[in-house]
Amino acid sequence: MTSVIQVRSVRRAFSRPWGRPPVVAIAEATFDIGAGEVVCLVGAARSGKTTLLRLAAGVLRPSAGVVRIVADADPRRSIGFAPRDPAFPPGFTVREVLEYYARAHATGPERDAQVRDALEGSGLSGGAGRRATALPLADARRLLLAQSLLGGRRILVLDEPFAGLDAVTRRDLSDRLQRLVVTGGSVLLSSADPVGLERLADRVLVLRAGRLVVDAPATALLGGRVLEVVLDVPPLEPPPGFRITATGLEADLGGQSAESALAVCRAHRLSVRASRVRLKTLDEAI
Amino acid sequence: MGFLRCALAEWPFLRIRLLRTRLWVWLVLLLTVVLRLDRAAMAHDPLAAALLVASGSATLCVAYLAGARADRLALGPALLHPRSPGAITVGRWLAAWCGAAIAVLAATLHSGFGVAFASLVTAATMSAWTLALAWCGGNVLVGGWLVWLALMGEQTPEAVLAHPVPGPLRIAIAAALEVLPGVWRYRGLASAAPGATAHAGLWILAGLVLARSRAARSCGSR
Numbered sequence: 001m002t003s004v005i006q007v008r009s010v011r012r013a014f015s016r017p018w019g020r021p022p023v024v025a026i027a028e029a030t031f032d033i034g035a036g037e038v039v040c041l042v043g044a045a046r047s048g049k050t051t052l053l054r055l056a057a058g059v060l061r062p063s064a065g066v067v068r069i070v071a072d073a074d075p076r077r078s079i080g081f082a083p084r085d086p087a088f089p090p091g092f093t094v095r096e097v098l099e100y101y102a103r104a105h106a107t108g109p110e111r112d113a114q115v116r117d118a119l120e121g122s123g124l125s126g127g128a129g130r131r132a133t134a135l136p137l138a139d140a141r142r143l144l145l146a147q148s149l150l151g152g153r154r155i156l157v158l159d160e161p162f163a164g165l166d167a168v169t170r171r172d173l174s175d176r177l178q179r180l181v182v183t184g185g186s187v188l189l190s191s192a193d194p195v196g197l198e199r200l201a202d203r204v205l206v207l208r209a210g211r212l213v214v215d216a217p218a219t220a221l222l223g224g225r226v227l228e229v230v231l232d233v234p235p236l237e238p239p240p241g242f243r244i245t246a247t248g249l250e251a252d253l254g255g256q257s258a259e260s261a262l263a264v265c266r267a268h269r270l271s272v273r274a275s276r277v278r279l280k281t282l283d284e285a286i
Numbered sequence: 287m288g289f290l291r292c293a294l295a296e297w298p299f300l301r302i303r304l305l306r307t308r309l310w311v312w313l314v315l316l317l318t319v320v321l322r323l324d325r326a327a328m329a330h331d332p333l334a335a336a337l338l339v340a341s342g343s344a345t346l347c348v349a350y351l352a353g354a355r356a357d358r359l360a361l362g363p364a365l366l367h368p369r370s371p372g373a374i375t376v377g378r379w380l381a382a383w384c385g386a387a388i389a390v391l392a393a394t395l396h397s398g399f400g401v402a403f404a405s406l407v408t409a410a411t412m413s414a415w416t417l418a419l420a421w422c423g424g425n426v427l428v429g430g431w432l433v434w435l436a437l438m439g440e441q442t443p444e445a446v447l448a449h450p451v452p453g454p455l456r457i458a459i460a461a462a463l464e465v466l467p468g469v470w471r472y473r474g475l476a477s478a479a480p481g482a483t484a485h486a487g488l489w490i491l492a493g494l495v496l497a498r499s500r501a502a503r504s505c506g507s508r
Binding site: 057059074076077080081083085087088089090091092096099100101103104105107133144147148150151 | 291292294295298299302303306307354356357359360362363364366367368369
């Protein structure tokens, strides 16, 4: 797979005034973003996700290491970056915001076509006349996505695009991102909450205290199976290998079969009402 | 070419803010106060009145076009597209200056070319200086500058120091009047005085450089 962004041994520290020691936001990070790939950067708050995204997008310069963007000399021509917090000029409508940004990419009919495509690509065609600063969060995030698509940019770096969104909007946005990837785009996105990223991510990066601790394909992380058991009466102590849940028990199956795990429940005289085997979710895997 | 296109991209700020905010109301109010309510002053010293309109309208235009917190926050996303902080700064300055120029031309309709020229250059200087203020400290600083203009706009340093015992406050005010853009100094623009022209040119340059550096900082370390 061709790499569109290469991050090699990158470190980023922010200096502080009054002689205080600098804050190291990224201690060490090395990874690639391939063409047609969706990479999810997961980590707790203040783990350095936003800094790493800004480095990958060429918005920040690394203190050490190299970020190579395999595209134009100006990364802003090939990488669309959507920050976490929506900020649009007051008084502008959605269409005017996009026209304002699109003027940096094209002129005349080409600019109009870019705005139209961005509106359609983000699902904002119906609300193009609304004031951008009065948009609800879901539409503001769509507008951030739309502006990152302007200029025919196929590499998107999105900071917390699902933060604060309901399940329906999350699904709609991830469908749109998947459609973009199908047509040859690449996406690097961050999230503090990995729930729901399973259906989108090709690869998962986990960041802890400024260090990349996991870089693995999502299929490898999500390969594990979990047995969920619904009980009439939950036990006081779970059987070995099980943990208590709201409706009963669950256990990582690992190499054993579901039948053998259920046999353990029966051996502990637990009345099993129902059971199912499911794949691990991303938050369980990391 | 790219710089010019990006600078001109700031033009919608003037159109949208003139049509959708109270900016036009304030400009009309300023013109009414200076030209209609203070007719005697206008008849006596049309240049001073025109320079006051230029200073006030430039400050108001910058406040509405660039000084709001949301406008300053929106600078970051604008720089995520291939445009330079310099182009944004020059474009926003030109947009604010054009807004002020509308008021200036209305105020100097019956005055001579010299008055109109001096007022337009004053508006350009005040726009650049106020833009730097706006992007350094927002509309709080711009509002403070407007109050300064209202209180000290027509004063000269000599008049402030005329007191037998000036005291440190008067000396500080006189120094500020001497250094900062001021209506008293730009009276010389009407007669193309070199000192006034150089002062205005330097403040336009300094204001734009400072505003550009603030705009660049809004998008990280680019």
